[in-house]
Amino acid sequence: MSGEVHVSIVGLPSSGKTTLLAALWHMVREPGSSTALSFDGLSNGNYEHLNQLAKRWRSGKIQQRTQVSGARNVTMRLKDASGRQVEVSFPDLPGEEFARMWERRELDKSMVGTLAAPAIVLLINGDTIRMPAWVVERMALAKKLGVVPAAIEAAEWSADLAPTQVKVVDLLQMLMSGDLNIGSRRLSLLISAWDKVEGEQLTPAGLLESKLPLLDQYLRSGRDPWTWHVWGLSAQGGVYEDPEKEESFDETERLRELERPSDRIKVVDGDAVTTDITKPLEWLIG
Amino acid sequence: MATQPLTCSNPDCSLASDGKCVEGFEVEECPHAGRISIDDVPATEEPETQVALPEPTIALSLGEPLDRDEASTLQRRRVSRSIGLIGPNDSGKTSLVAGVYDLLQEGPVSGASFAGSSTLIGFEKVCHLARAVSRRTVPHTERTSRGADATFFHLDVHQSENGLTSLFIGDRSGEDYLAAIDQISQVDQFFEIRRADCITLLVNGEHLADPGLRHEVRAATPQMIDALIEARAIRKGCHLAIVLTKKDSVLASPHAERVQRDFDGIVASINASHAACFGEVKPFVIAASPRDCEQVVRGEGVGDLLLFWLQACPPAPGAREDLRPVFERMIDLLTDVGDGK
Numbered sequence: 001m002s003g004e005v006h007v008s009i010v011g012l013p014s015s016g017k018t019t020l021l022a023a024l025w026h027m028v029r030e031p032g033s034s035t036a037l038s039f040d041g042l043s044n045g046n047y048e049h050l051n052q053l054a055k056r057w058r059s060g061k062i063q064q065r066t067q068v069s070g071a072r073n074v075t076m077r078l079k080d081a082s083g084r085q086v087e088v089s090f091p092d093l094p095g096e097e098f099a100r101m102w103e104r105r106e107l108d109k110s111m112v113g114t115l116a117a118p119a120i121v122l123l124i125n126g127d128t129i130r131m132p133a134w135v136v137e138r139m140a141l142a143k144k145l146g147v148v149p150a151a152i153e154a155a156e157w158s159a160d161l162a163p164t165q166v167k168v169v170d171l172l173q174m175l176m177s178g179d180l181n182i183g184s185r186r187l188s189l190l191i192s193a194w195d196k197v198e199g200e201q202l203t204p205a206g207l208l209e210s211k212l213p214l215l216d217q218y219l220r221s222g223r224d225p226w227t228w229h230v231w232g233l234s235a236q237g238g239v240y241e242d243p244e245k246e247e248s249f250d251e252t253e254r255l256r257e258l259e260r261p262s263d264r265i266k267v268v269d270g271d272a273v274t275t276d277i278t279k280p281l282e283w284l285i286g
Numbered sequence: 287m288a289t290q291p292l293t294c295s296n297p298d299c300s301l302a303s304d305g306k307c308v309e310g311f312e313v314e315e316c317p318h319a320g321r322i323s324i325d326d327v328p329a330t331e332e333p334e335t336q337v338a339l340p341e342p343t344i345a346l347s348l349g350e351p352l353d354r355d356e357a358s359t360l361q362r363r364r365v366s367r368s369i370g371l372i373g374p375n376d377s378g379k380t381s382l383v384a385g386v387y388d389l390l391q392e393g394p395v396s397g398a399s400f401a402g403s404s405t406l407i408g409f410e411k412v413c414h415l416a417r418a419v420s421r422r423t424v425p426h427t428e429r430t431s432r433g434a435d436a437t438f439f440h441l442d443v444h445q446s447e448n449g450l451t452s453l454f455i456g457d458r459s460g461e462d463y464l465a466a467i468d469q470i471s472q473v474d475q476f477f478e479i480r481r482a483d484c485i486t487l488l489v490n491g492e493h494l495a496d497p498g499l500r501h502e503v504r505a506a507t508p509q510m511i512d513a514l515i516e517a518r519a520i521r522k523g524c525h526l527a528i529v530l531t532k533k534d535s536v537l538a539s540p541h542a543e544r545v546q547r548d549f550d551g552i553v554a555s556i557n558a559s560h561a562a563c564f565g566e567v568k569p570f571v572i573a574a575s576p577r578d579c580e581q582v583v584r585g586e587g588v589g590d591l592l593l594f595w596l597q598a599c600p601p602a603p604g605a606r607e608d609l610r611p612v613f614e615r616m617i618d619l620l621t622d623v624g625d626g627k
Contacts, residue, residue, distance in 0.1 A: 101346060105345065105347065105349065105407075106343040106344065107343060107346055108341040108343055109341065109342045109343060109344055110341060112344065132388065132391045132392075132417060133417065133418035133419070134388070134416055134417055134418060134425070134584060135415075135418055135420065135422050135424065136416070136425050136575070136578060136579050136584055137418075137579060137584065139423060139424075139578065140578065140579050140580070149423050151423075152421050153421070154415075154420055154422050155419065155421045157410070157414040157415075157420075159407065159410070161410075161414070161417075161419045162406075162410045163391065165391070166391075166406055166410060169406070170406050173402055173403075173404075173406075174347070177347065178344075178346070179344060209393075213391065213392055213393040214390060214391050214400050217390065217393070217394060217400040217401065218400055218401060218402055220399065221400070221401030221442070221444035221450065222401075223401040223402045223442050223444065223450055224402065
C-alpha cells in the first residue's frame with residue numbers, strides 16, 4: 001500500500017518551519033536512526049534545497065530566512081513501520097505570507113492549492129509568544145513597584161501588534177473558509193523552541209492552555225472541523241549560530257559534541273519525550 | 287564634414303531624389319525644404335524589458351465588524367443571539383464589547399469559551415487603547431462614529447451544556463440613541479434593536495456619581511427605553527439587561543451608595559413601566575475596562591452579563607400585543623391599525 005500525502009507547514013515568521021524541514025530531512029537519512037517514518041529512497045526530484053538545509057542544521061548554523069517570493073516544494077519518500085510508503089510534500093513557505101494574510105487580508109492565488117492540503121503542521125515559536133497585556137494592570141504593577149512610567153508617545157493600532165494567539169486563530173479560521181475550505185483536516189500543532197520554555201514545567205497541552213488560551217478554546221470548541229494534537233518541539237536542542245554575525249556559542253559547541261546530530265532533537269508529547277521528529281508527521285498522515 | 291541630404295516635409299516633393307522643389311522655389315527659399323517629415327522619423331523600438339507582474343491575489347475576509355446583511359448571513363449558520371447595546375455616548379458600549387473579547391483572551395468566561403470570530407480585526411482595534419502595547423498610561427476606548435449605520439461584532443461561543451452559539455453585538459453611536467429621545471422617528475433606523483434578543487441598556491456609573499450629571503442620567507436613561515417601546519422597535523419577548531458601567535469610578539467616588547440607589551431607582555422605574563414588554567429584565571454592575579484595578583477586577587461583572595446574553599429568549603406569547611405601554615402617542619392612536627384594536 002502506498003500513498004501520496006500533501007502536508008502544509010504553516011506558521012508566522014521565525015516559527016521554525018525551515019528548521020523543522022532541515023531536522024526532519026537529516027533524521028530520516030541519518031544512519032542508524034530509528035523513526036516512526038523512515039527514508040524510502042530518492043525520487044527524481046531535486047534535493048539540493050533540502051540537503052542545504054540539513055547541512056546547515058548539522059553544522060549548528062541558523063537557517064536563512066525563507067525567500068519571501070514563492071514557495072519551494074520539497075518532497076520526501078518515507079515509509080512507516082508496516083512498510084506502507086508515503087510521499088510527503090511540503091512547500092517551504094515564508095512566514096511573511098502568513099503574516100500578510102492577517103495584516104493585509106490577502107493571499108497569493110498560487111498558495112491556494114498549497115494551503116488546501118488535508119494535513120497541516122502549524123508551528124508556533126514558544127519563546128516569542130506575544131501575550132495580551134493591559135494598561136490598567138501594567139500601571140497597577142508599576143505603582144506597586146514604585147515605578148513611574150516614562151511618558152512615551154502612544155502607539156497607533158496596527159495589525160501586527162495583535163497577540164500571537166489572535167493571529168494564529170485567524171489563520172486557522174481562514175484555512176477553514178472560502179477557497180481554502182476543504183472540510184475536515186488534521187492539524188499537528190508544534191510548539192517550537194521547546195528548550196526555551198520547558199523550564200516552566202508545562203506539558204505542550206498545558207502551555208497551549210496557559211500561554212495561548214484563545215487558540216486552546218478555539219480548537220477545543222470544535223467549531224471548525226480540526227482533528228488536532230499538540231507537541232513540544234526542540235528541533236535544534238539549543239541556540240544555533242548566525243554565521244553572518246560571526247557568532248560562536250559554547251551551547252552550540254556542546255550540541256555539536258553530541259554523537260548523533262539527531263540527539264539534539266526533542267519531541268514532547270504529554271509527559272513523553274523522544275528524539276523522533278517524524279512522530280507528529282506519522283500522526284498527521286494517519 | 288558630411289553634408290545632410292536634402293529633404294522636404296511635403297510628401298509630393300521629390301527634392302530628395304532630383305534636387306528640385308515641386309513648388310518651384312529655390313531650395314534656399316522653400317519653406318518646406320530641410321524640414322523632417324513625420325515619415326522620416328524612425329520608429330523607436332520599445333526596449334524589451336521584463337516587468338514582473340504581481341502575483342494575483344485573492345481577498346480574504348476583512349475581519350471588520352459586519353454590516354446587517356453579513357450578520358444576517360452568518361446568523362443563519364447556527365443558533366445565534368443578537369445583542370442591542372444602547373446608551374448615551376461615553377456610557378461604555380465599546381468598552382463592553384472590547385471587555386468581553388479581552389476576557390476571552392485569558393480563558394473561558396463563566397463557562398463560555400471562545401469558538402471563533404469573523405471580526406477579529408474589529409475587536410483588536412477597539413481593544414488597542416486599553417492594551418499595554420498602545421503604550422498609554424490610562425486605558426481608553428475610541429468612540430463609535432455618529433450617524434454611521436450600526437455594525438455587528440461577531441463571537442462564536444461554546445458552552446458545554448448548550449454547544450455553540452453565535453453572538454452578534456450591535457454597535458452604534460450613543461449620540462444616535464440619545465437623538466431618539468428627541469425624535470422618535472429616529473428609532474426606525476435602529477435595525478439592530480429590532481432584531482435583538484437582548485437589549486442591553488448602559489447607565490454611565492461615572493456620570494451617575496457626578497452631581498452635575500446625575501439627574502440627567504436618571505432622566506434620560508428610562509427615556510431611551512420609552513422611545514424604543516413607543517416606536518415598537520423591541521422584539522417580542524426580548525430580554526433587557528440594565529447595566530451600571532464603570533464600577534471603578536463609582537467606588538472611587540464619595541457617592542457610591544447613592545449611585546447604587548439611583549441605579550436601583552432607574553431599574554425599578556423601567557420595570558414599573560415596561561416589564562411586561564420584555565421576557566426578563568435584569569440589572570448588572572460591571573467594570574469592563576477600569577482605569578485602575580484597586581477596588582475592582584478588570585472585566586468584573588462582564589461574565590454574568592455574557593451568560594445573560596447567551597440565554598435563549600423564547601417568544602413570550604402575547605407579551606407585547608396585549609400590553610400597551612403606559613402612554614400613547616397621539617399620532618399612534620390615529621395611525622396604528624397593527625393589532626386591530
